[in-house]
């Protein structure tokens with residue numbers, strides 16, 4: 096009999112294990128200002144913050160708006176500020192915030208469209224500015240085959256190619272918050288990704304963009320972008336390396352006659 | 358909101374809610390705070406450079422000027438200022454050293470030098486220079 100009781104206890108335990116989510120709401124058609132809404136959701140060991148939101152959406156309140164897709168840290172669409180920290184909600188466990196409440200807000204530094212959905216057009220406009228594709232001095236014809244690369248050459252840029260455009264780094268960056276003109280961590284990391292690619296010849300072109308006021312020099316090396324990046328891209332490193340490159344380039348411009356520059 | 362102070366964009370055509378960081382954003386996270394302190398430390402470094410120049414000038418002007426400088430340097434407010442400045446210099450040095458490997462990627466024999474080695478080398482260099490200066494002034 097004791098056994099049955101224990102099992103019953105366990106079941107009620109599992110059911111009563113709950114956590115309160117404090118979710119930021121903003122409905123432009125109804126509200127002048129954003130507010131909070133609290134939802135109590137089951138807290139299961141394997142449940143992420145996104146699972147909590149999905150539970151709310153399916154069982155409690157269908158009006159809640161947020162973005163997600165892959166729920167496995169690949170698509171980069173589920174970024175939100177969880178307890179003030181930019182996180183991929185599909186990779187952030189509710190149990191880490193027990194006993195709660197856990198606050199869920201839209202990604203910081205971006206305009207809010209509705210509830211937890213932010214407007215990312217600024218980011219979408221910035222990314223192509225660094226020409227994130229392979230630029231060749233001379234395009235090789237398809238008949239000549241592919242551009243080959245050694246494993247070492249791949250390693251040189253691989254880390255910077257892991258970015259999933261989740262924008263957590265923008266949400267963590269106080270410089271971007273204060274000066275939205277700043278081109279931002281992920282865009283610079285992406286520029287570095289192509290610069291370091293042995294098949295690419297576009298470094299000069301990208302440098303011209305990033306050497307501008309709102310380029311690398313906007314960064315004051317807070318380093319938060321690297322800390323929050325779920326893919327260990329280390330954008331802060333990319334930016335500092337770019338600064339070094341830009342400085343070398345300026346010295347060269349200053350010292351060398353035009354003809355000798357490359 | 359926990360993260361941000363909110364500010365409504367006033368137009369009726371733009372329904373986006375825009376948030377601006379509060380003035381004291383840097384007190385909200387320890388890492389932001391350390392960052393702002395590191396930025397602030399440059400003021401104290403500038404002060405110590407000035408202090409050193411004044412010191413050199415006093416030495417150059419002969420014995421009385423040097424004695425005056427020492428008197429001035431011993432005044433309590435200056436001692437306090439210099440102690441604070443020193444603390445900031447330590448902060449600056451430590452944070453700067455630990456950030457270097459991120460900015461500098463060194464390759465030796467086709468392998469990336471591990472960050473720890475770069476940081477260690479900086480401390481070693483600092484120790485060597487300090488020992489040299491110590492030897493120079495006490496010899």
Ligand code: SF4
Pocket residue numbers: 257258259260261262263264265280281284320323324325326327328329330
């Ligand atoms: S660099 Fe990292 S944090 Fe920034 S967008 Fe890419 S994956 Fe996200």
Ligand code: FES
Pocket residue numbers: 163164165166167168169170171172173174183184185186
């Ligand atoms: S849902 Fe795709 S990264 Fe989280």
